Amino acid sequence: MSKDVPKTSTNDAATGAAPGGFGLLAVRVALIAGALAAIAYGIADGEALAVFNKGVRVCLECIGLG
Amino acid sequence: MPGVHRTRVGAASPKQEVPAPDERVRHHERKRTLIQLATAALTNGYVIGFAEGKVFGGATKAACVPWLNCYSCPGALGSCPVGALQTVLGGRGRSFSFYVLGLLVLFGVVLGRLVCGFCCPFGFVQDLLHRIPVPKLRVPHRLDRALRWLKYVVAVVLVVALPLVAKGDMGQAPPFFCAYLCPAGTLEGALPLMVASPQLRALVGFVFSWKMVVLVCVVVASMLVRRPFCRYLCPLGAFYGLFHRVSLYQMRLDATACVGCHRCEKVCPMGLDPERELNGPECIRCGACKATCSTTAISSGWELRAREALASAPAQ
Numbered sequence: 001m002s003k004d005v006p007k008t009s010t011n012d013a014a015t016g017a018a019p020g021g022f023g024l025l026a027v028r029v030a031l032i033a034g035a036l037a038a039i040a041y042g043i044a045d046g047e048a049l050a051v052f053n054k055g056v057r058v059c060l061e062c063i064g065l066g
Numbered sequence: 067m068p069g070v071h072r073t074r075v076g077a078a079s080p081k082q083e084v085p086a087p088d089e090r091v092r093h094h095e096r097k098r099t100l101i102q103l104a105t106a107a108l109t110n111g112y113v114i115g116f117a118e119g120k121v122f123g124g125a126t127k128a129a130c131v132p133w134l135n136c137y138s139c140p141g142a143l144g145s146c147p148v149g150a151l152q153t154v155l156g157g158r159g160r161s162f163s164f165y166v167l168g169l170l171v172l173f174g175v176v177l178g179r180l181v182c183g184f185c186c187p188f189g190f191v192q193d194l195l196h197r198i199p200v201p202k203l204r205v206p207h208r209l210d211r212a213l214r215w216l217k218y219v220v221a222v223v224l225v226v227a228l229p230l231v232a233k234g235d236m237g238q239a240p241p242f243f244c245a246y247l248c249p250a251g252t253l254e255g256a257l258p259l260m261v262a263s264p265q266l267r268a269l270v271g272f273v274f275s276w277k278m279v280v281l282v283c284v285v286v287a288s289m290l291v292r293r294p295f296c297r298y299l300c301p302l303g304a305f306y307g308l309f310h311r312v313s314l315y316q317m318r319l320d321a322t323a324c325v326g327c328h329r330c331e332k333v334c335p336m337g338l339d340p341e342r343e344l345n346g347p348e349c350i351r352c353g354a355c356k357a358t359c360s361t362t363a364i365s366s367g368w369e370l371r372a373r374e375a376l377a378s379a380p381a382q
Contacts, residue, residue: 025370027312028175035172042165047154048128051166054153055127055137055145058120058266061245062138062149063256064274065266 087358091333094357098183102190105133108143110187110254115140119262130166132173133186134302136248138255140262147173148225148302149244149251156229156239170305178313179306182296183352188250189296193335195288203290210337213298214348220247221301243301245273249281292335296350307347314368315351317344323363330355330364340364 042048060066109131112122122143130147137145147170154163173181182189196202205213224243233239244251256274260267287294296303306313319341330340333354338346340355344364356364 024312028314028370031171031175031309031312035168035175038164038168039172040168042163042168045164047160047163047165050154050157050160051130051145051150052125052128054150055142056121056123058259059136059138059149059241059244059251059255060269061240062136062248062251063259063266064245064252064277065256065269065271066240066245066273 087329087360090357091354094353098352099190099193101184102187102193105185106187106190109135110139110141110143112141112143115142116258116262119259119266130169132169132177132181134188134248134250134300135186136244136251136255138251138259140255140258142254146244146250148248149241152225152229152239152241152243155226156233156241158237161230170302171309174306174309175312176314177306178309178315178351179303179347179349180313180315180351181306182300182303183350186296186302187254189293189350191253192284192288192293192295195285196292196335198289200289205291205337210297216298217300217304220299221304225301246276247280247299249277249284249295252277252281292337293350297336297348303350310345310347310349314370315366316369317349317351317353317356317364317366319344320363320365323361325361325363327360329358329360333358 114120115122119140121138121140124143126143127137127145129144130150131142131144132147134148135142135144135146137149147166151163151166151170154160154166177185220243224247228242229239231239232242256277260270284295284299291297317340324341326341328339328341331338334340335352335354336348336350338344338348340349343349344355351366353366356362356366
C-alpha cells in the first residue's frame with residue numbers, strides 16, 4: 001500500500017463501517033421503529049394529504065414557471 | 067478460455083474459474099442498467115400523462131418514492147421526497163414534517179445510498195450521459211472534496227431553512243430547491259409537460275430559462291465527470307449518506323485479500339478510493355468495485371445484526 005491510511009476492514013469504524021453486534025442492531029431497530037411512528041403520526045396529522053394535494057397538480061415552481 | 071482467467075477466490079475455492087474483471091464489470095453494469103431502467107419505468111408508468119400533458123392523480127401520489135423523481139413528471143406515480151419535504155415545511159402552520167422525514171429515515175436505514183446506485187432515474191440519466199464518448203475530465207482531488215460539501219449546503223439551505231423562514235404573506239414558502247436548482251424537475255417534469263401543453267409553453271419566463279441553464283450544465287458535466295449532480299448537489303444523497311454506518315445494505319472489504327491493485331479506484335463512479343472509503347457517506351453501493359476486484363476482496367449484502375456473518379459469506 002502506497003498510502004499511509006489503513007484499508008477499510010469489516011469492523012473499521014474510522015472508515016465508516018459500523019461495529020457489529022447488538023449495538024448496531026439496536027440502533028437499526030430504533031431508527032426503523034422511530035421512522036414508522038413518525039410516518040404514522042404524520043399521516044394522522046394530515047401531512048400525507050398535503051403531499052398528495054401537491055403531487056396531483058402540476059407544480060409550477062418545479063417546472064420553472066412559478 | 068476467452069474472457070476468463072484463473073484467480074484465487076478466497077480460501078475455500080483456490081482454483082475456481084471466474085470471468086475476467088472487465089467482463090464482470092460489463093455484466094454488472096448491464097444488470098445495474100436493467101434495474102435502473104425498470105425502476106424508472108415502474109415509478110413513471112403513467113403513460114397517458116406524457117401524451118396529454120397532465121400529471122397522475124391517483125392515491126399513490128400521497129407516498130414518496132425513495133429517490134429523486136419529480137412529482138410533476140407526467141408519468142410519476144409517487145411523489146418526490148425532496149419536493150414533499152419542502153411542501154410540508156413551507157406549508158401554512160407547519161415547521162416539521164414527521165411523515166416525510168419518517169419516510170426518509172426509513173429509506174435511509176433500509177436502503178441507504180443503494181438508492182443512488184441502483185434506483186434513482188436521474189442517476190441513471192447521468193450514467194447514460196457519461197457513456198457518450200467525449201474526453202473525460204478528472205476533477206482535482208482537493209476541489210472534488212471541497213465541492214462535495216455543497217450538497218449539504220443545498221440540503222440545509224434550500225430544502226430545509228428557506229422553506230421554513232421565507233414564508234410569504236399567505237404563510238407559505240415555495241420549494242426553493244425545486245424552483246431554482248433541481249435539474250431532475252426540468253428534465254422529468256418541465257420538458258415533457260412543455261412538449262404536450264401549449265398553455266404551459268406560453269408561461270415560460272426567466273426562471274424556466276435559468277433552470278434550463280442548470281440542466282444543460284449538469285448534462286454537459288455528466289458527459290465529462292461521472293455523476294456530478296450526485297457528487298456535488300443532490301440533497302437526497304447528502305441525507306442518505308448520513309446513514310452510511312447503519313444502513314442495512316453494506317459493502318465490505320476483506321483487507322487480508324486485497325492486493326492493492328487499485329482497479330476498484332479506477333472504476334468507482336463517485337471517484338472514491340474503495341480501499342479507504344468503502345461504505346462511506348459518498349459510496350453509492352453501485353458495486354462496480356466489487357465487480358472489478360480481481361481477488362474478490364470486496365463483497366456486499368444485506369445485514370441486520372452481525373457483520374461477521376457477511377464476512378464469512380462468499381462474494382456475490
